[in-house]
Amino acid sequence: MQPHEVADQTRRDFLTSAASGLGAVGLMHALAGDGLLEAAHAHAAGAGAVSPLEPKAPHFAPKAKSCIFIFMEGAPSHIDLFDPKPKLNELHGQALPESMVKNVRFAFLKKDTARLMGSKRVFSKHGECGMELADLLPHLGGVADDLLLVRSMHTDQFNHHPGQLLMQCGRASFGLPCMGSWITYGLGSESKNLPGYVVLNAGRGSSGGATLWQSGFLPSVYSGVLFRNQGEPVLNLKNPSGISSALQRKGLDVLGQVNQARFDEVHDPEIASRIASYELAFRMQSSAPELIDLTRETQATLDAYGVDRKDPENTGGRGGGSGTYSAFARNCLLARRMVERGVRFVNIIHASWDHHSDLDRELPVNCGMADQPIAALIKDLKDRGLLDETLVVFASEFGRTPLGENRNGSEAVTGRDHHPFAFSIFMAGGGLKGGLTYGETDEIGWGVTKDPVHINDLQATLLHLFGLDHLKLAHRFQGRDFRLTDVGGKVVDAWIA
DSSP, X not given: OOHHHHHHSOHHHHHXXXXXXXXXXXXXXXXXXXXXXXHHTHHHHOTTOOOTTSOOOOSSOOSOSEEEEEEEETOOOHHHHTSOOHHHHHTTTOOOOHHHHTTOOOSSOOTTTOOBOOOOOOEEEETTTTEEEEXXXXXXXXXXXXXXXXXXXXXXXXXXHHHHHHHHHSSSOTTOOOHHHHHHHHHOOSOSSSOSEEEEEEETOOTTGGGGSOOTTSOGGGSOEEEOXXXXXXXXXXXXXXXXXXXXHHHHHHHHHHHXXXXXXXXXXXXXXXXXXXXXXHHHHHHHHHHHOGGGSOHHHHHHHTTTOOOOSOOOSTTOSTTHHXXXXXXXXXXXXXXXXXXXXXXXXEEOOOOSSOHHHHHHHHHHHHHHHHHHHHHHXXXXXXXXXXXXXXXXXXXXXXXXXXXXXXOOOOOEEEEOSOEEEEEEXXXXXXXXXXXXXXXXXXXXXXXXXXXXXXXXXXXXXXXXXXXXXXXXXXTEEEETTTTOOOOOGGGBO
């Protein structure tokens, strides 16, 4: 081997080709660190073999075992739902000082003629904690004492896809692992028959698409698996007509031998992931249909989530097509069933809350869709003794402007533009304090004035709740160590119970 060939090699390539026992030892250590050593021997070891998703020890004692991350793509308006601003209503129709908007970039809003737009929503206090929420969220008001409401989130991105990547991947770049991938990479899954990381979609589809549940440079076994809430749960999971389970098992055994031989030759960890994925898919053929079968749930449970709700008329179409209310409710109920079965990370993605116009008609539609099922999910987890170890997160990529959107060609100003400087999220369970409102924004909801929280801080805290040090959960790729929180992030200790 020539010196330049050594320089061009990856670390793993060098270790596998090193002409000594040290190379083999290094390979075994690397595979073990990736959780793939056991998978490489799975076929030889038989049914008792350990998979790449086998539970792994955290860095320290965790508070959470699983996460249901409800991602509301498009950005709900914080000043219309979570952060009341009576002063904004007083200033309705007025312009902001030039100094505030001079160097600010907007997606569509024309700042020279933009005016402040007040909110028609009515806020009231809920629970013993007195948490203030808008009138569109009555069911969430009923679980206010279980919620941690964060009003001081901020981000670096003002457009959807970059903002979504930052929230899910820690940086606004393609090819990076998502939050669910990092957590399953670090901890594995407690489910033998379902993936460690599952994605449930509703609405019209997010602009980020599959980049929001990719594994990036991590082995593909840590990617999110897209489930459907009706019909065939995973596309192409069923055997073709005429293929029995026994015949499929024989085929998988032969395929496993071929993959194992290739792994022994080239030591590619992606082959180990492939072996584990085929075996998981075989087990899912019976477990996945049972998972989405809701006939064993009581009618009271179905009613609480609103599984049979009909969509309202005249929705405006932004929040999704026909059956959106039912689909979202089913997804919330399925998320509970998944964490009961050991799934580590469930990502419920709904699009869209991108209310550039028609805010007063379409925001109630989206809130009507989300409010009841999410509150039911929190209550259900609590009643079953699962909330303490299940982290529920409601978040988006950014907020909406206090200014009304006045894009060219539109005479009516009825919506709000993208706003990265301040927005709200809420969480429950998983070792967090309930009944807490954290952080503050200014009198019009433009910027954070107390306890700012960057998205990387949120990610560092979520990992901490799972017993993972965000500075230690790293993976070397292309010559550098990557982590979910990139080069930032700090744990928000005030949130932790």
